[in-house]
Amino acid sequence: MINTIIGKSSIRLSKYTRLNQFANIRFISTNKSVEEIYKEKLLQKAKDQGFKTIEELKEHLKEDLDKKKIEFSKIDPLEAIKKYQDQQATEETEDMNKPTSKTLGPVNTPKQETPYKTLSSYVEIEKFMELSPQEIEYIWRARFSSANMAENHLHSVLNKDTWNKLFTTAKENPIFVLPLPRDITPEQRADGQIEKGSELFYVQWLFPDSNTTHVIITSLIEYQLHKEFAKPYLTISFFTDLMARKQVALMMGQLDLESSLSLSDCTLLLLNLQRFYGVIGGKLADERIKILQSFNKGDVSFDVNKLVELSESVE
Numbered sequence: 001m002i003n004t005i006i007g008k009s010s011i012r013l014s015k016y017t018r019l020n021q022f023a024n025i026r027f028i029s030t031n032k033s034v035e036e037i038y039k040e041k042l043l044q045k046a047k048d049q050g051f052k053t054i055e056e057l058k059e060h061l062k063e064d065l066d067k068k069k070i071e072f073s074k075i076d077p078l079e080a081i082k083k084y085q086d087q088q089a090t091e092e093t094e095d096m097n098k099p100t101s102k103t104l105g106p107v108n109t110p111k112q113e114t115p116y117k118t119l120s121s122y123v124e125i126e127k128f129m130e131l132s133p134q135e136i137e138y139i140w141r142a143r144f145s146s147a148n149m150a151e152n153h154l155h156s157v158l159n160k161d162t163w164n165k166l167f168t169t170a171k172e173n174p175i176f177v178l179p180l181p182r183d184i185t186p187e188q189r190a191d192g193q194i195e196k197g198s199e200l201f202y203v204q205w206l207f208p209d210s211n212t213t214h215v216i217i218t219s220l221i222e223y224q225l226h227k228e229f230a231k232p233y234l235t236i237s238f239f240t241d242l243m244a245r246k247q248v249a250l251m252m253g254q255l256d257l258e259s260s261l262s263l264s265d266c267t268l269l270l271l272n273l274q275r276f277y278g279v280i281g282g283k284l285a286d287e288r289i290k291i292l293q294s295f296n297k298g299d300v301s302f303d304v305n306k307l308v309e310l311s312e313s314v315e
Helices: 002-023 039-048 054-073 077-097 133-143 160-172 220-229 263-276 285-297 304-312
Strands: 153-159 175-184 195-209 212-219 234-239 248-255
Touching: 039 054, 133 153, 133 248, 153 160, 153 263, 160 195, 160 212, 160 234, 160 248, 160 285, 175 263, 175 285, 175 304, 195 220, 212 220, 234 263, 248 263, 263 285, 263 304, 285 304
Parallel strands: none
Antiparallel strands: 153 248, 175 195, 195 212, 212 234, 234 248
């Protein structure tokens, strides 16, 4: 930066120096005519060209000047300008009337990109179609196992039966809330004791196309404040492009590192998502489905305490 400033300053300084040099020139006033001042030089020039006197040189120059005037008078500058303008207008009209389809060729309409990521955003689907389900699972898991990806990504592969059960339940119940255990700090309690509590997270399923399904998870407080503009804390995507031929669905979850969630929180949310949507069975499977349906119907009997109890139970 210093070098740049110095360089510019030196350039400006040199300009001002040159201007000052010109400003210091003094003009000499005189009453002599130009011919008197340069008489000797004019006489020498006349002799060099074969003339004895300055008058003979002037007469010769006068004749040359008259000839050039006659030659220049043959050209009308206004007429030349008008002719040029007419020529330009004619060329522009011809260019406008020329067909452009042959020179430009057909217009290639760019392929419209989706505003969301699909399976092709991560892998080459055609090549995956050539692999076995086991190879697909191995490559898919490896795709998100690098150090930078493992920090905030989840991944899994679902078989056809598991996906169909999850998808059917999600279509019928596209919204829900899931609790996460949280410590209530002494500052949040009047008696200063540490107590276990829960934080609720809002879950919404989206179905943008036949092969892509998204699950958006954010805190319930975030959703209540911003509604559809709430910031996603965790985005889970399911891709079924390979289902018809390979009988598998691929899952990828991405955590917003600026959110209040940790990767272990996301794992627990995903586990309870499967439990309440009927993928994981058990003694309490029917009760979990029932409370899920109760929430989507807006039933006043929906009990948050029962939801927390069912989420914490291992049965």
